[in-house]
Amino acid sequence: xxxxSRQADEAARARTxxxxxxxxxxxxxxDTADGRVDAVSDISLSVSHGEFVSIIGPSxxxxxxxxxxxxxxxxxxxGAIRIEDETIRGPHPAIxxxxxxxxxxxxxxxxxxxxxxxxxxxxxRSERLEKARHFIDLVGLSGFERSYPAQLSGGMRQRVSIARxxxxxxxxxxxxxxxxxxxEQTRLLLGDKVSQIQATLDQTVLLITHNIAEAVQLSDxxxxxxxRPGRNKRILPIDLPRPRTSEMLSSDAxxxxxxxxxxxxxxxxxxxxxxxxxxxxxxxxxASS
Numbered sequence: 001x002x003x004x005s006r007q008a009d010e011a012a013r014a015r016t017x018x019x020x021x022x023x024x025x026x027x028x029x030x031d032t033a034d035g036r037v038d039a040v041s042d043i044s045l046s047v048s049h050g051e052f053v054s055i056i057g058p059s060x061x062x063x064x065x066x067x068x069x070x071x072x073x074x075x076x077x078x079g080a081i082r083i084e085d086e087t088i089r090g091p092h093p094a095i096x097x098x099x100x101x102x103x104x105x106x107x108x109x110x111x112x113x114x115x116x117x118x119x120x121x122x123x124x125r126s127e128r129l130e131k132a133r134h135f136i137d138l139v140g141l142s143g144f145e146r147s148y149p150a151q152l153s154g155g156m157r158q159r160v161s162i163a164r165x166x167x168x169x170x171x172x173x174x175x176x177x178x179x180x181x182x183x184e185q186t187r188l189l190l191g192d193k194v195s196q197i198q199a200t201l202d203q204t205v206l207l208i209t210h211n212i213a214e215a216v217q218l219s220d221x222x223x224x225x226x227x228r229p230g231r232n233k234r235i236l237p238i239d240l241p242r243p244r245t246s247e248m249l250s251s252d253a254x255x256x257x258x259x260x261x262x263x264x265x266x267x268x269x270x271x272x273x274x275x276x277x278x279x280x281x282x283x284x285x286x287a288s289s
Contacts, residue, residue, distance in 0.1 A: 018084065019046035020171055020204050021070070026079035027229075028065055039065045041229035042079070047172070050202040052195075054215035056261065057225030057233075058269040063208045066230065067176045070206065071097050083172060096170030100177040104149040104157050104164075110136060111145040113160050117168045135163040138197055155186040159193065166201070176208045188246040191217050195244045212265070216257045217244055224261060227268040227275070234264055 023045040030037045040062040047053050057063050068074035070081055072091040081088045083095060104113050111132050118128035136145060139159040149157050158178055165173060179187035195218055198205055209215050215222045219238050226233045238257055240248065248254050 017049060019048050020084060021045070021047040021206065022080075022082040023066075023070065024080045024082070026066070026069060026076045026081060028062070028069060028074070028077045038229035040069075041231050043225075043230065043232055044079075045223060045232070045235070047204060047206060049204055051220050052198055052205045052207070052218055053221050053223065054207040054209055054219040055223045055225060056209055056212065056215050056265065057230060058227050058265060059210070060228050061225045061268065062228060062230030063210075063225060064176060066225075067174060067206075067208045071095055071174050093168075094171040096165035096168065096173050098158075098161050098165050098173070098175045098178045100180045102149070102154070102157050102161070102181075104160050106149050109146050109148055110141060110152075110160055113149070114163045114167055116164060121168070131167055132163070135167045138166070138200065139163045140193055153186070155182050155190050158182065158190065162194070162197070166197070166203070171204060173203055173205045174208075175205065177210065178207075179214065180210070187211070187214065188217075188249075192245050194218060195242075199243060212258050212261050213249060213254075215261065216240070216254060217246060217249065222257075222261060224264045225268075227271045233268065236260060 023043055026040065026043045027038070028040045030039060043066060045053070055063055055066065065074065069076050070088070072088045072095065075089075083092055086092075088095075105116070108116065111129060114136055115128040115132035118131060119125075123131075133142075133145065136142060139162055141156060141159055141163070144152065144156070149160065152160070162178070179190055182190065191214055194205075197203065198218075205218075207215070207218060216238055222236045222238060223232060224234045224236065225231065236257070240253060240257070
């Protein structure tokens with residue numbers, strides 16, 4: 001059996017194993033001066049080893065709230081979230097997180113940024129630098145090891161953040177709008193790179209995004225959320241061949257998935273706009289009475 005066939009068999013066996021991530025009937029509400037706000041309601045999702053799943057929804061649907069609960073940064077009001085068989089009750093060492101904001105340390109070089117998590121773990125300097133070089137190469141930044149963040153573009157800094165998260169080999173990589181601050185060309189090229197990295201590592205990834213094309217390009221499945229409170233509106237499998245690159249954006253099959261997701265998002269975004277306009281109108285009536 002050749003290497004490609006063996007890797008395919010191993011990936012298939014991994015996907016029949018129990019899920020790495022289980023989100024089981026999770027809800028979250030906030031108490032405000034104006035009363036209770038239900039941000040997320042009864043969300044359920046499972047993610048298998050090596051799967052790339054994107055979550056997309058209209059503004060205000062609770063995507064980032066869900067991300068924070070999965071990452072252990074925010075407790076759920078109801079339901080449970082498990083990494084393998086362990087309930088998440090706070091930040092978990094098996095979960096790595098990449099955020100939209102630039103999180104590199106400006107006073108550290110690229111290699112010292114990437115090696116930082118291993119430094120916190122007490123890994124010997126020679127070992128952590130060797131491992132950091134491996135992940136710097138993986139994200140395509142070889143030759144920039146001694147550069148500082150200020151000397152890099154936004155896309156390059158985000159690749160440093162991805163390498164720094166991957167260096168401690170998390171079982172689950174959470175990414176919250178990681179390309180949102182980048183220009184369109186850079187985000188497409190970085191999407192290609194993330195797809196290559198995910199395939200190379202067989203990394204399990206959960207991506208929060210508002211970009212439909214990005215979700216289709218990268219994902220095995222896309223979960224579409226309703227407007228607030230955020231619920232599972234649909235989980236759509238993306239049956240497109242891999243490896244995936246941005247070159248497929250012009251294909252009919254790609255356009256078909258974009259159109260299906262947009263139809264759901266348009267419905268939910270429209271509902272959100274109508275509710276917002278209704279609240280504004282009631283506020284104006286109250287002010288004039």
